[in-house]
Amino acid sequence: MAITALRTVIIYIVIIAALRLAGKRQLGELQPGELVVTLLIADLASVPMQDVGIPLLNGLVPIAVLVALELILSALMLKWRWLSRLVSGNPVVIVNDGVLDQKALKRLRLTVEDLMETMRQQEVFDIRDVQYAIVETNGKISLFLKPNAQAATRADVQTLISDKGAPVPIVSDGKLIDWGIAVCGLSANWVEDKLKKRGCALSDVLLMTADKSHKVYIVRREVSS
Amino acid sequence: MKRVIAALVLLSLVVIGCAVSLVVGQREFDYLIHLAETAEICYRNGDTDGALAAAETLASEYPERTRHFALFLPHQALTELEKSTASLPLILKYGEPLDFTAEARRCRLMLERLWDQEQPSWENIV
Structure with missing residues (x-):
């Protein structure tokens, strides 16, 4: 039994290392080849x-x-486009300017229901609103709506907003988050000074976020009674 | 690029591992097959002492020489062979004459078969 347990530990470590080596793409959107490798x-x-x-x-x-x-193979596919096309295929346009390409749909063995389901999931209910629907190489369907069907953006209504960036964590569970500090253009000393001014030790902080305007939000650790 | 280098290193390690296992395995299995064959021939020629010496060497050296083969050879086959090699001197001392010839031959054939299965030949691959 101990042997089985130890073997499992070794295999677990190897798989984690293998998936880490294979890269993040492996865990996210899988290409056909990557899916086969993961299953194998x-x-x-x-x-x-x-x-x-x-x-x-x-x-x-x-x-x-x-x-x-x-x-x-991934490296070679980056170098040679033809190899990438051979292994992963090409994206296929199935709706062009609101018109369904039935031949393409048939070739991809997709049903209209599949397309409609994807559209509904993306809150599109009328095919005439779709400028392009593209079946990507990983099998997902991307939709690009006609301009009059797209939601208005702040740029469309010409609203000026200052770009403060999204708040990112800079301290988590009493530890400095290097990437968050770098994103906000801060330094570890700045964070520590800020905490000192608020009378708070680094170890007392459960969460501290900051944005590009250096506005911070601090959640202190609750003292257990 | 780092990942490609890691992949190439990994592949190189696998190739080196395969080459080393084939070279070392060939040497060790040749030696073990030779011992089994010697025991069989000596016994057939009436040289019981020679047969016993070869059988005892085979029985004592088999575990040490095949220690690392458990990394890549089926454990069941290795255990089966260990039983067979260990039984050879005992059969010669206490068993029937025909039993020794049969067991020595069986042991040699099992060694040959096991190693044949590891050869990267077209027949084995397909």
């Missing part, structure tokens, strides 16, 4: 985890090879 990794890992009679390397070597090939 899951399957390969489970076999030596369950059966101690199978050498651990029989599961780890294929995972290493798959991740390495996937990374090399």
Whole structure:
């Protein structure tokens, strides 16, 4: 039993490392090849985890090879556009200026219901409002609405607003968040000074956010009774 | 670019690992097969002492020489072979003559078969 547990720990670490190496794209929007690799990794890992009679390397070597090939293929696809088209395909326009391309729909084996469902999920109910509907290489459908169907933006109504940027965390659970401090153009010393002025120690802060105008918001840690 | 380098390093490690396992495995299995064959031939030629010496060497050296093979060879096959090699000297001392010849041959064939399965030949790949 201890062997099974230890093998599981090793495989878990290897999978985390493999997915980390494969990159964030792997975890987000999967291309066909990436989906295949992810499924294969899951399957390969489970076999030596369950059966101690199978050498651990029989599961780890294929995972290493798959991740390495996937990374090399990604790099080659960046270099050669034709390879990218060959492996991932091209985006396909299925609605052009409100007109449905039935041939494209048939070729992609998509039904009108699939399209309508995606439209509804994006709060579009009339196909005539759609300028373009594009089936992306990862299978998702992107919609671009006609100008008169698009919601008005602040620029459209010419409202001037100052760009303060969104508030980002700069202290979380008593620890400085480097990337947040960098985004706001602040420094660790500035944050500590600010806290000192408010009579608050860094370790007492549960959350501290700031925006580009250096406006801060502090949530202190509750003192447990 | 760093990830591509990591991928190339990973692939190189796998290739090196495969090459090393094939070279070391070939050497060790050749030696073990030779011992099983020697035991079998000596016994057939009436050299019981020679057969016993070869069988005992095989039984004692098998676990050490195949220690690292558990990393990539099926554990069940290795255990089966260990049982077979360990039983050879005992069969020679206390068993029937025909049993020793049969077991020595079985042991040699199992060693040959196991190593054959590891060869990167077209037949094994497909």
